[in-house]
Amino acid sequence: MGDPDDMPVRKRPTITPKTRLRIFGRDNFKCTVCGASPALDTAVSLEIDHHVPFSLGGADEDGNYRTLCRRCNRGKGNDEVLNKAVDSDLLNWLSRVNPEILEAMARDGEAVAVANAEEFAEIQKLNRVFDGYEITLIPNTIIGFHAGYNLGIYTLEDNGGPKTNFRIAPRG
Ligand SMILES: [Zn+2]
Structure with missing residues (x-):
């Protein structure tokens, strides 16, 4: 076995606003588990989740991303750090106000x-x-x-x- 110091460090991903918009748009601005939507319920916040957690080797790419509401994402834990930055984010606020703004940003x-x-x-x-x-x-x-x-x-x-x-x- 090699020295642990020689192991390559896996950099924690940063999901850019552009990526989040793309994934939210792909998932129709709804939680992929329970269907909750900020357009219908102002208490809903959307977050990006790694389907296979990054900490368990899940890929940092679109195919492993999914849109979850905050409630469905709680208890998973693995993406807590990533989503801390997203919690009070502008995107969620804009989608509550009018999801068409996000749709236009994703489309245009x-x-x-x-x-x-x-x-x-x-x-x-x-x-x-x-x-x-x-x-x-x-x-x-x-x-x-x-x-x-x-x-x-x-x-x-x-x-x-x-x-x-x-x-x-x-x-x-
Ligand atoms: Zn949900």
Whole structure:
């Protein structure tokens, strides 16, 4: 047997925002075990799980990834460290607000969305938690109710307030 110091170190994977979007999109933004969806229940958070745990030799690739809700992922334990970073993440928040934003990001690589001041402040705050999304302000854009091409994340009640129009895309 070789010296343990000579063993190659297996680097813990980092799942990029782009990868997470791809897997969430592939799995239709639903938990692959119980079907829970943030679009239907605001308490649901989606996470990426290694089907065969990384710590047990599972591959770090799409075929071994699956979308789980936080509840189904608890108790598994092996991906706890990985998912700690994901828990309060912007993606989950955006999917609660409007899953179409994630769908557009997965499909087109970006989404144009509109938020009121409080929502945009939250987006900026959450965007610092994990490894970051590219957020570009689109200034001087007049947004009407149901403007058509924008993925509005405001409600009827918000309609009177000022809006921030922005483009959001995953990095990396
Ligand atoms: Zn579930």
